[in-house]
Amino acid sequence: MSIPTPQPLRQTSQSVDALLPCLRVDEFLCPARRLQSDHCSSLERKLTVTDLVTLNVSAAVRDRYSEASQTQVAALCCPVSYDPRFLDAIPREVIERDYGCGDPSKYVQPGDVVLDLGSGGGKICFIAAQVVGPTGRVIGIDCNDDMLSLARRSQPEVARRIGFDNVQFLKGQIQDLKLDLDRLEVRLREQPIASSSDWLHAHERSDELRRTSPLVSDESIDVVVSNCVLNLVRSEDRRQLFGEIHRVLKPGGRAVISDIVSSTDVPASLQNKSELWSGCLSGAFREDRFLAAFEAAGFGGLEILERQSEPWQVVEGIEFRSLTVRAHKLPLNCCADWDGSNATDVVYRGPWKSVQDDSGNTFARGQHITVCQSTADMLRQPPYANQMLFTSEAAACCEPSTSAGSFNPLPLATESNCCGPTGCC
Ligand SMILES: C[S@@+](CC[C@H](N)C(=O)[O-])C[C@H]1O[C@@H](n2cnc3c(N)ncnc32)[C@H](O)[C@@H]1O
Known part of the structure; x- marks a missing residue:
């Protein structure tokens, strides 16, 4: 039975890329004193060949910005x-x-x-x-x-x-x-990569650094x-x-x-x-x-x-x-379990006839929408601040609205009856 010659894997080169693209790879792979070793030079040869395929962007960027x-x-x-x-x-x-x-x-x-x-x-x-x-x-x-x-x-x-x-x-x-590359570099200087085992250890060390610091x-x-x-x-x-x-x-x-x-x-x-x-x-x-x-x-x-x-x-x-x-980075929507308390009435003030948020909810100009507290807080912050009127400002409107429906991602927000269940404002 013939054993196939191991081929450099694209995945291997990508891993090396993920590990070291901005470092001078040749600094850590097979330092001069170890190049005598056949094993080491063949490893370097493999990595170099694959690096040409996948490292060219990183290398081009690195060399240009060094200059x-x-x-x-x-x-x-x-x-x-x-x-x-x-x-x-x-x-x-x-x-x-x-x-x-x-x-x-x-x-x-x-x-x-x-x-x-x-x-x-x-x-x-x-x-x-x-x-x-x-x-x-x-x-x-x-x-x-x-x-x-x-x-x-x-x-x-x-x-x-x-x-x-x-x-x-x-x-x-x-x-x-x-990944803190200064810390990784200290490790790689202490233990240069001269074998695939070293390379795997360097990977493990990188993961540990990501996790712990x-x-x-x-x-x-x-x-x-x-x-x-x-x-x-x-x-x-x-x-x-x-x-x-x-x-x-x-x-x-x-x-x-x-x-x-x-x-x-x-x-x-x-x-x-x-x-x-x-x-x-x-x-x-x-x-x-x-x-x-x-x-x-x-x-x-x-x-x-x-x-x-x-x-x-x-x-x-x-x-x-x-x-x-x-x-x-919008705060997470906390309205999923909203029981209707602390509702805030918001009205989109225009000038557009209506606007849509990133979740597909439409705010029509002048329409009253009841939202939970966290949504109201979000709408008071940039980039939405000044686009909406809130309860006290919006209360002057007494146009009752008839329909109520779910409103995503502010799930329990509804078109409100601005007069409310207890009577008109
Ligand atoms: C076009 S320069 C811009 C530099 C700076 N922002 C300025 O306004 O002058 C690109 C910079 O990004 C760095 N860079 C490119 N790719 C990077 C990456 N993947 N991770 C970290 N830095 C990178 C380069 O080393 C270079 O210093």
Whole structure:
């Protein structure tokens, strides 16, 4: 009986990718002193072959942004004007390495805990640090050593100029916000991967780190921002990426993301060009799919805050432009067991004839709807605040309504008889 030669599995290479794409893989696989071993070099050969298939996006992005941390690369992402009041405190070197396409820092508030995905040289973090002030906190995440080093060495200077230090830069992949790559790296230096057993142990260690000391904890962040980074994440990792953004946000928290979107799907021929990937074009989300990705992850109340009217670039007839979107992690609906107590009467004030929420419920202008307390609380918060009138304001209307029906996801909310069972208001 012949035993088939083991072939490198695609799954294996994906696992390696998930583990190490931003690290210099060759640093940990078969360090020079071990390359003598046949076993080791064959393992390296297998991993290298498969890496070429699956690591090209990560590698293209890593190499391009390492270069871009050393010297300004004008072609990377579109120029943006930031509030000049916040730029004085930021070292010139950081401002020059600006590879953004929008300014999500405009939408953070004093006291916020902010997470910046793909923080690069740190510019958005340093602006946000000044907006949130000493009572807030800013965490920048990047997986590129050179970018992290630029941001980290600039941090003391910014802290000195603004008078407080409320920023941290952490090493991680934005699609895997539980894994602390600095900690993993310590482990890998102690125990480099020289065999498949080592590799399995490294995997186990990664899982343990995710479980016991997550880089970013569940529900710990008020606002997740990102400037021109999500498009750099491989498409197969994007569902997890949006899930991670949702996980780390507190209920009621928001994501404000500036990114590049395309007018139509980007064909494979363009997606295979590494220059276009790292230049924020190949990975651009199709505009409608960008919004759909937030919805699929459970976000609601999406708002398009900014959209370039003229495309930033047109390639093969496809328009690429910057879009800034805010998406809300709406609190869980707590009305499922509502017994009708503490009801609040709400009325959509217009100007549209009717509006629909993310669960398909329609609010007609001027129509009274009775909702439970938690729904009323939600409607009082952004992005719905100011759209609705509540009991005391709405009570002036005495138009009785006749029908009552279920209202999802506020299940027991009904069209109300504004005069109520006990008589007219
Ligand atoms: C276009 S630059 C934007 C940098 C910064 N946001 C700005 O406004 O200048 C992209 C940054 O995202 C980082 N990056 C790309 N993919 C990443 C990933 N999957 N995880 C973490 N960082 C990533 C790159 O290393 C780079 O620093």
